[in-house]
Structures are given as C-alpha cells and as structure tokens.
Amino acid sequence: MVGALTRLFGTQHLELAEDVVQETLLKAMRDWPYHGVPDQPAAWLHRVAKNQAIDQLRRKSRGVELLKENAALLRSEWTLSGTVSEAFAEDLIADDQLRMLFACCHPSIPQEQQLALALRTLCGFSVPEIARAFVTNEESINKRLYRAREAFRALGRVEFPPAAEVPLRLKPVLATVYLLFNEGYNSTEHQDLIREDLIEEALRLGDMLVRHPLTARSEVKALLALMLFHAARSEARLDADGAIILLADQDRSCWDRQLIGLAEGYLQEAVKGEEVSTYHIEAAIAGIHCHAPSFEETDWITIILLYDRLLALVPNAIVRFNRAIAIGRAHGAAEGLKALDAVEGLNTSHLYHAARGDALRELTRLEEARSAYSTGLRLTKSAVEGALLRRKLEELSNTPQR
Amino acid sequence: MSKYMFLFRGGEPGVDPMSDPAGFGAYMMTWKTWMENLAKSGKYLGGDPLEATGRTVTGKAMKMTDGPFVEGKEIVGGYVIVEAASIEDAVKMSEGCPIYTHDGVVEIRPVQHVDF
Structure with missing residues (x-):
C-alpha cells in the first residue's frame, strides 16, 4: 500500500503515505475487535486506505507539492477518487511493490540504508524489528532510515528503471533480497536462528521479481532457486528445542521435496540464460546438497569445482572458507585443515x-x-x-x- | 499560452450513482481518462464538478433563492481550466470529452487579461 501511495504522491511524501497506512491499520485495530474481522480483510484495508488517502488529499493537497503529472488529477474532484482507486487496483499493487523495491535500492542510497528502507516500507517491519534484524539499536536504525528517506525523497518518483538499465539496477535489488533471506535463514542476533517472517518476505519478493516480465531474468531465477533450496531444508535444521542440527545429521526425509522440485525448476530455467551469476553457482551447490541421498554420498568434488568458479567471480574469504570445508569432505581432514588455514580474514x-x-x-x-x-x-x-x-x-x- | 475555461452544461449521464454505483463509476472513469490525457500534455490546470444545488444571491439585500435555478440542460455541471495556444487549440482539447456523448455542451471561454 505504501508503494501504491508513494507512486501517487511522489517520493517526497513517503511520510504522508505511511500516515495513511498507519491510520488504516489503527482503524482496523479499533474496528475488528468489535465488528469481527471482515470477510475479505485485504479488500477492507484497501478500501479504508483509499478513503484515508482521499481524505488526506482533500485536506492537504493545496499546500503541498505533488508529483507533477498527478498533481492536477489529485487536486480536482473530477479525478481524485478515480486516480486513487486506480492506484489501489489489485493488479497494480505488485507492480508498485517492484517499483518501490527499485526505488529503495536506488544506487544513490547506501546499501545498509536500502535494506532498512525496504524492510520498513515494503515489508512493514517496525523499527525495533529492523534493529533486531541488523544487530543494532533502534536509534541507529532511525538514523539510517532518516538518511535513507532524505535520499529517497530526492528521487522524486517511484518508477521502473529503463529496460536497458535493468540488469545493472537489479544487482542491489537482488543483494537486498538475498540479505533479507540470509538474515531470516541464519539470524545473527535473534534468539531464534531461523526467522520465518524474513524468509517469507524474501521469497515473496523473489517470486514477484520472477513473475514480472521486466525482471524475469536468469539471475533472478537463480536467486529464487537458491533461496528455495535453502528454505526446503529449514525445517530440518532445528530440533524440537530449537537447537541446530548439522547438515550431516539432518533427517533428509524432512526436507521439503516440493520446494526442492520448484527450486530445481527455476534453476533449469536460469541456466538457459547466457550469463552465469554467483546466484547460479550458489544455487547449483545448494542443489547438490538437496539431491544427495546422504551427507557422505554428497558429490563434494563437483562442489569444489563450483566453488572454484565462484571464486573466479567473487574472490573473497567466505567462498574460500566454504571451499575449504568441501575439500575436507572430499580429500580428508588433513587437506581440509590445510585449506582452512590458508583462508585469511575470518x-x-x-x-x-x-x-x-x-x-x-x-x-x-x-x-x-x-x-x-x-x-x-x-x-x-x-x-x-x-x-x-x-x-x-x-x-x-x-x-x-x- | 493563455488560459481557457471549459464550462460544462447539461449532459446527464443517465446513471444514478445510488442505484448503479458501478455504472456511475464507469461513467466517471471516462471523464478521468479524458482529463488524464490533458494532464499528460501538461495543459490541464484543474477543475471540479459542481453539485446541482446551491444558492443564488441577488442584490445589496442579498436576496437568496435555492437552486437549481434554471432548466437542467443549462445548469453548469462543472468546469475545467486548461492552457492552450489559441481558442482553436482549446476547442481541439475538448475533443473526447464524455459530455459530448451525453448531449451536453462545452462552453469554451478565454480567461480575460485584466490590465489596470
């Protein structure tokens, strides 16, 4: 909803959009306990938000500077209600979220601010929740969001990048989605290691990107495959008390075969593209783990080769580290330790x-x-x-x- | 560029917003589409539809009568202000206005420049 409203008002009115959504949720909290949850809660929320937006615009639109092409339409009673309604039309909402994702991940916004902004505006996370996800305090998240909003405001409008720029602009978008997923899959700070809410949001955004013609590119499919392969194993990673079960000891029958199949499907489509991204390789590695009948029978040799290719693309310590572990599995602990000791910076x-x-x-x-x-x-x-x-x-x- | 006012008279849509909200919505959308195209050209400056009710106030004594004051066909139902290069240009901009399909009238009047 924030996405739809921001597209309408322009990025300089992010707060106005957030106010509308806030008011809508408050109204739901006031109404629902007394009148019961409506039959179609989403439709109810949209209707209320729409009316809130119209109200706000009727009261405030004279004094504020609105997005140029919408200003006249939003100030006239001829078109106000229709323009707002249209912004809320179901089929546009997914587009709005994608546009918003691109705007939040605009190169002019530093990366750590991008994710905070996306979590706040697209996933509806509260400041304390974001602070927890980032292992930091609320004050620094507020600062981060403040700066992000300043940069966001300067963008003026929320829109898709031109088709030619999509590959480049997608990079920070995918990085943000993957970061979000990782935070959910391997929570750094939180008491719970796995945060289903973050995983779900990341998968939802990935799914949206894959479905949109502009962004349905091979690296996007590879990223979704990667996340799905990981997600398929998440149930088996913790025991009843929330303790970690290592990959070697996981009950492989608990892995979600449906998700693995889905991931495999996306990976197959992803490799049809000309380009090989890091997500392709990481997905292929995750796929090997998912298809292995047991830990011992895993194809470690192929995994090492894949890590070699990954190293060629991103020569960093984490990749070397993971490669060293695979070496230990394939060639024994002595080789593994040698490889581990060669890794610097960890x-x-x-x-x-x-x-x-x-x-x-x-x-x-x-x-x-x-x-x-x-x-x-x-x-x-x-x-x-x-x-x-x-x-x-x-x-x-x-x-x-x- | 000069300003022109479009005054809309008559042109009842033939759908009642109360009994047929969907039909009325569809009718209003035709207006929105037309104005959106004007807005895209950057020449649409604003306007509003008007209720058919009101007051007519006359003279120093401010004698008041309730509207509607004239026959339905002649009531000003709304206005729009646009920017156009000439009256011909303004007339052309009124093309596609939904009121024409409902037997309505658009009165196009240049905004007067008043110099003291």
Whole structure:
C-alpha cells in the first residue's frame, strides 16, 4: 500500500503515505475487535486506505507539492477518487511493490540504508524489528532510515528503471533480497536462528521479481532457486528445542521435496540464460546438497569445482572458507585443515573457528580442537550457535584420548 | 499560452450513482481518462464538478433563492481550466470529452487579461 501511495504522491511524501497506512491499520485495530474481522480483510484495508488517502488529499493537497503529472488529477474532484482507486487496483499493487523495491535500492542510497528502507516500507517491519534484524539499536536504525528517506525523497518518483538499465539496477535489488533471506535463514542476533517472517518476505519478493516480465531474468531465477533450496531444508535444521542440527545429521526425509522440485525448476530455467551469476553457482551447490541421498554420498568434488568458479567471480574469504570445508569432505581432514588455514580474514568469525575445531577433532588433535571451539564460542552472538559449540566442547571432553 | 475555461452544461449521464454505483463509476472513469490525457500534455490546470444545488444571491439585500435555478440542460455541471495556444487549440482539447456523448455542451471561454 505504501508503494501504491508513494507512486501517487511522489517520493517526497513517503511520510504522508505511511500516515495513511498507519491510520488504516489503527482503524482496523479499533474496528475488528468489535465488528469481527471482515470477510475479505485485504479488500477492507484497501478500501479504508483509499478513503484515508482521499481524505488526506482533500485536506492537504493545496499546500503541498505533488508529483507533477498527478498533481492536477489529485487536486480536482473530477479525478481524485478515480486516480486513487486506480492506484489501489489489485493488479497494480505488485507492480508498485517492484517499483518501490527499485526505488529503495536506488544506487544513490547506501546499501545498509536500502535494506532498512525496504524492510520498513515494503515489508512493514517496525523499527525495533529492523534493529533486531541488523544487530543494532533502534536509534541507529532511525538514523539510517532518516538518511535513507532524505535520499529517497530526492528521487522524486517511484518508477521502473529503463529496460536497458535493468540488469545493472537489479544487482542491489537482488543483494537486498538475498540479505533479507540470509538474515531470516541464519539470524545473527535473534534468539531464534531461523526467522520465518524474513524468509517469507524474501521469497515473496523473489517470486514477484520472477513473475514480472521486466525482471524475469536468469539471475533472478537463480536467486529464487537458491533461496528455495535453502528454505526446503529449514525445517530440518532445528530440533524440537530449537537447537541446530548439522547438515550431516539432518533427517533428509524432512526436507521439503516440493520446494526442492520448484527450486530445481527455476534453476533449469536460469541456466538457459547466457550469463552465469554467483546466484547460479550458489544455487547449483545448494542443489547438490538437496539431491544427495546422504551427507557422505554428497558429490563434494563437483562442489569444489563450483566453488572454484565462484571464486573466479567473487574472490573473497567466505567462498574460500566454504571451499575449504568441501575439500575436507572430499580429500580428508588433513587437506581440509590445510585449506582452512590458508583462508585469511575470518579470524573474527565463529563459523571459521568451529570448522577448524571440527577438522582438528577429526585429526584427534583434541587440545587444539578445544581451543578452536572455545574461540568460536567467545565470538558468536547467537544463542543457538553458542549452544552448538558448547555441545561440541562437551563431546570433546567425552572423547577418550588416544 | 493563455488560459481557457471549459464550462460544462447539461449532459446527464443517465446513471444514478445510488442505484448503479458501478455504472456511475464507469461513467466517471471516462471523464478521468479524458482529463488524464490533458494532464499528460501538461495543459490541464484543474477543475471540479459542481453539485446541482446551491444558492443564488441577488442584490445589496442579498436576496437568496435555492437552486437549481434554471432548466437542467443549462445548469453548469462543472468546469475545467486548461492552457492552450489559441481558442482553436482549446476547442481541439475538448475533443473526447464524455459530455459530448451525453448531449451536453462545452462552453469554451478565454480567461480575460485584466490590465489596470
């Protein structure tokens, strides 16, 4: 709804749009407990928001500067109601969200602000929720949103980029969607490791991008495939108490075969494109895991090759780290540890130390393993990840020295 | 560029907003489409439809009568102000106005420049 309204008013009136939506939700909270939830809640909300928008425009539109091409239409009673209604028409709403996504991810807005803005305006997250998702306090999110809004306002209008610019403009959009997904899949701060709400929002946005003719490109399909492959396994990643179950120990029958099939379908379509993006490779790797009958029978050799290709595109420490783990699986713990030790720049990552601990334990260098796990434990902020490392330390104490 | 006012007279849509809201909505959409095209050209400056009721006030004593004051056909039902290069241009801009399909009249009047 904020998207529809912002397209109508112009980006400089983001607050006006948010006010309308806020008022609408308040009215719902006041009305629904007394009159019951209406048969079609979404339609009800749209109708109320539409009327709110018309009211606001009747009262305020004289003094404010509206988007030039809509100003005359919104100021005249001939066209006010029709123009607002049309903005709310169902088929336009998806378009509005995409336009809004592009606007939030405009290159003039710094990346960390893009995601905060998208979460606030497109996903309806509260400031405390965003603060939690970002491992920071509300004040800094408010600052971030304030700056993002300033930049947003300067855009003037919410629109699709010209077709020729779509590939370039899509990059930050996809990065934002993937960041959102990752935050849901591997919550850095939150008590719960998996945040279904964030995952769902990311999948919803991915689905929207894939459906729109302008953005249905191969890298978008690859990203959606990647997210779906991961999402298919999310149920199996935690036990009843919310503790982590490692990939090796997961009950593969719990993986969602339907999502895996869907992901595979998108990946097949994605590889038809000429371009190979990082999302293609990451999706292919996730796909291999999903199709492997067991952890041991995973095709680690192919995974290493895929990581090599990924490294050629993004030569960073995280990729080297993941490649090192695959090497350990394919060629044994000694090779794996060598590869891990060659990775630079991950000394502050608890995952890195946990992986070193695993390799050292396999090589029965137990004291070193203990020290690696302890370092990891000190570094993690996630309760669930911390519990896993503690569990590993305990197992280590129970392992007889050879 | 000069300003011109379109005064709309008559042209009852033949649909009642109360008994046939969808039909009335469709009728209003034809107006919206026409005005949107004007707005796109950047020459539409505004306007509003008018209720058929009101007051007519006459003279110093402000003698008041209730509207409607004239026959339905002659009531001004609304106005629009546009910017046009000439009266011919303004006439051309009224093309596609839905009132023509409902037996209505558009009176096109240049806004007068008043110099003291």
